Amino acid sequence: MKIPSPLSNDSLTPSGVDDKxxxxxxxxxxxxxxxxxxVPVFPFLVYITLGLLVPxxxxxxxxxxSDSGKLTLSNIHTILRGGAYLTxxxxxxxxxxxxxxxxAILGTLLAYAIAQSRFEFLKRLVATAxxxxxxxxxxxxxxxxxxxxxANSLVTIWLSRIGLNPWEHGFDLYKLWGVAFVYCYFQVxxxxxxxxxxxxxxxxxxxxxAENLGASxxxxxxxxxxxxxxxxxxxxxxxxxxxxxxxYATAEALTGGTVAITPIQIGAYxxxxxxxxxxxxGYALGFGMIVLMLVSIIxxxxxxxxxxxWLQ
Amino acid sequence: xxxxxxxxxxxxxxxxVPLNLAKRRRIRWGRGLILWLAAAYFIIPIYAALKFSLQxxxxxxxxxxxxxxxxxxxxxxxxxxxxxLAFVTLAIVLFLMVPTMIYVHMKMPRFRRxxxxxxxxxxxxxxxxxxxxxxxxxxxWLKASPYLLALVYVVLAMPFVYRSLDSGLGAxxxxxxxxxxxxxxxxxxxxxxxxLVPNLRSALLSATVLTLALVLGEFxxxxxxxxxxxxxxxxxxxxxxxxxxxxxxxxxxxxxxxLLTLIVSIDRSHSRRRRRNDV
Numbered sequence: 001m002k003i004p005s006p007l008s009n010d011s012l013t014p015s016g017v018d019d020k021x022x023x024x025x026x027x028x029x030x031x032x033x034x035x036x037x038x039v040p041v042f043p044f045l046v047y048i049t050l051g052l053l054v055p056x057x058x059x060x061x062x063x064x065x066s067d068s069g070k071l072t073l074s075n076i077h078t079i080l081r082g083g084a085y086l087t088x089x090x091x092x093x094x095x096x097x098x099x100x101x102x103x104a105i106l107g108t109l110l111a112y113a114i115a116q117s118r119f120e121f122l123k124r125l126v127a128t129a130x131x132x133x134x135x136x137x138x139x140x141x142x143x144x145x146x147x148x149x150x151a152n153s154l155v156t157i158w159l160s161r162i163g164l165n166p167w168e169h170g171f172d173l174y175k176l177w178g179v180a181f182v183y184c185y186f187q188v189x190x191x192x193x194x195x196x197x198x199x200x201x202x203x204x205x206x207x208x209x210a211e212n213l214g215a216s217x218x219x220x221x222x223x224x225x226x227x228x229x230x231x232x233x234x235x236x237x238x239x240x241x242x243x244x245x246x247x248y249a250t251a252e253a254l255t256g257g258t259v260a261i262t263p264i265q266i267g268a269y270x271x272x273x274x275x276x277x278x279x280x281x282g283y284a285l286g287f288g289m290i291v292l293m294l295v296s297i298i299x300x301x302x303x304x305x306x307x308x309x310w311l312q
Numbered sequence: 313x314x315x316x317x318x319x320x321x322x323x324x325x326x327x328x329v330p331l332n333l334a335k336r337r338r339i340r341w342g343r344g345l346i347l348w349l350a351a352a353y354f355i356i357p358i359y360a361a362l363k364f365s366l367q368x369x370x371x372x373x374x375x376x377x378x379x380x381x382x383x384x385x386x387x388x389x390x391x392x393x394x395x396x397l398a399f400v401t402l403a404i405v406l407f408l409m410v411p412t413m414i415y416v417h418m419k420m421p422r423f424r425r426x427x428x429x430x431x432x433x434x435x436x437x438x439x440x441x442x443x444x445x446x447x448x449x450x451x452x453w454l455k456a457s458p459y460l461l462a463l464v465y466v467v468l469a470m471p472f473v474y475r476s477l478d479s480g481l482g483a484x485x486x487x488x489x490x491x492x493x494x495x496x497x498x499x500x501x502x503x504x505x506x507x508l509v510p511n512l513r514s515a516l517l518s519a520t521v522l523t524l525a526l527v528l529g530e531f532x533x534x535x536x537x538x539x540x541x542x543x544x545x546x547x548x549x550x551x552x553x554x555x556x557x558x559x560x561x562x563x564x565x566x567x568x569x570x571l572l573t574l575i576v577s578i579d580r581s582h583s584r585r586r587r588r589n590d591v
Contacts, residue, residue, distance in 0.1 A: 055445025148360035242436025
């Protein structure tokens with residue numbers, strides 16, 4: 001991804017014709033000045049570089065190395081040749097789409113219901129619960145669902161008493177869609193967490209103004225609510241997509257690593273379950289996920305600018 | 313805890329304002345349904361796990377798994393490691409982000425877009441990939457220390473901290489506050505500490521809560537970095553005694569929730585009292 005330079009972002013030059021009349025000396029002056037302006041953000045930039053950029057570049061570098069350390073494309077070839085690795089990417093994308101779009105809708109509805117509540121304590125409970133649950137996962141989450149939605153567990157027994165055993169209607173907790181069902185347990189709270197500030201930004205005054213001007217509920221949402229919320233909802237949905245794509249521990253624990261999604265394949269590589277001579281495949285898979293994320297970031301930016309046009 | 317939530321939802325249904333009664337009741341039905349379904353989805357799995365951990369083989373219930381928790385080998389060490397990591401992470405992330413974001417809001421508003429994109433990356437880059445790269449790139453002395461995890465957790469916490477602070481700062485007139493403080497002779501440090509931080513209280517608090525929740529629940533990275541934090545201990549111990557390990561997991565989930573709610577509640581009552589004194 002092309003990251004815009006912080007310097008060009010904060011040029012102190014007054015825009016307009018004046019610039020052209022100035023000599024080159026002034027440009028260097030501007031550069032020095034904008035450099036000086038951006039000094040206080042350097043710690044942040046350094047931290048991001050060391051904590052995010054360097055590890056990512058290391059992975060990309062290793063994805064193109066053979067076992068002996070020579071540059072090679074063979075790792076990438078192995079992945080693109082088809083078979084399990086491509087299926088893994090396909091399943092990961094399907095899963096991530098499902099656990100971003102559905103929890104985005106449910107989470108927005110839930111957050112709205114909470115935001116409208118008059119009960120401060122309920123709001124507080126839900127806010128902290130979302131923070132905790134959004135970071136919950138792994139073996140314990142998997143176990144909780146096995147204990148409640150497993151083939152012979154609590155909820156399954158309750159539901160089969162009224163003749164609605166979900167396992168007899170195509171539900172399988174240990175397959176891809178079962179994993180998606182479990183992922184909602186942290187995806188919905190994540191959505192509540194990130195969308196609540198935007199919902200609080202909907203000022204009651206706007207609604208009152210719309211009502212005073214004779215707008216119906218539908219008109220209010222069509223012309224005020226949705227256009228104001230849309231960018232945040234899209235952004236949050238994208239965030240959920242990333243989170244759903246990258247989640248690992250829960251699916252691993254729930255299915256014992258049998259669901260073919262890319263994070264599990266990377267995890268298998270880390271635990272040493274690889275055919276010898278293919279150690280760098282793990283890095284190549286990591287590189288694949290980075291590429292996938294970059295593509296979806298671009299898609300998200302396009303979608304966002306398109307949606308702002310629709311809404312105008 | 314379940315009863316508190318349901319009580320509130322029941323209260324919720326009582327119309328307090330008789331104005332526009334029919335319309336309001338219709339809205340609340342939908343709202344109540346959403347809240348009930350959500351409560352069921354989120355509470356039943358916790359209930360099922362608790363039931364499992366407290367049930368003996370012969371079907372009777374006892375609290376002995378909970379009573380046995382404190383004496384389990386390794387648990388105390390794992391707990392304190394998690395706590396240390398949580399506070400170190402919190403200190404670093406706030407120290408790094410608060411001054412940066414105040415400055416950006418004042419002087420470099422266009423830098424916000426860049427920060428917004430960059431701070432999404434830690435969520436969308438798979439942790440399993442990130443930790444792979446960190447372990448390859450980190451120098452040996454750092455890899456030998458558990459605080460490498462805290463340094464990486466800072467990156468993971470950035471999305472949440474950025475969003476909390478950004479909305480908090482957006483609601484303030486930072487420039488006026490700072491100019492007022494500066495023209496009254498305050499230095500930068502006391503401007504930030506005595507003017508901006510108190511105004512950012514709730515934003516800082518939500519950043520704190522989210523960071524603590526993240527560090528206390530993180531598993532993937534800690535396990536790959538081979539440090540036994542609380543979540544890693546729970547998983548490792550699962551093979552020894554699943555009942556006790558599940559009990560610990562549920563207690564840590566509910567305990568973290570209660571702790572964070574307590575922190576938020578203390579702050580609310582504190583700020584309410586202060587407001588009353590001001591008037």
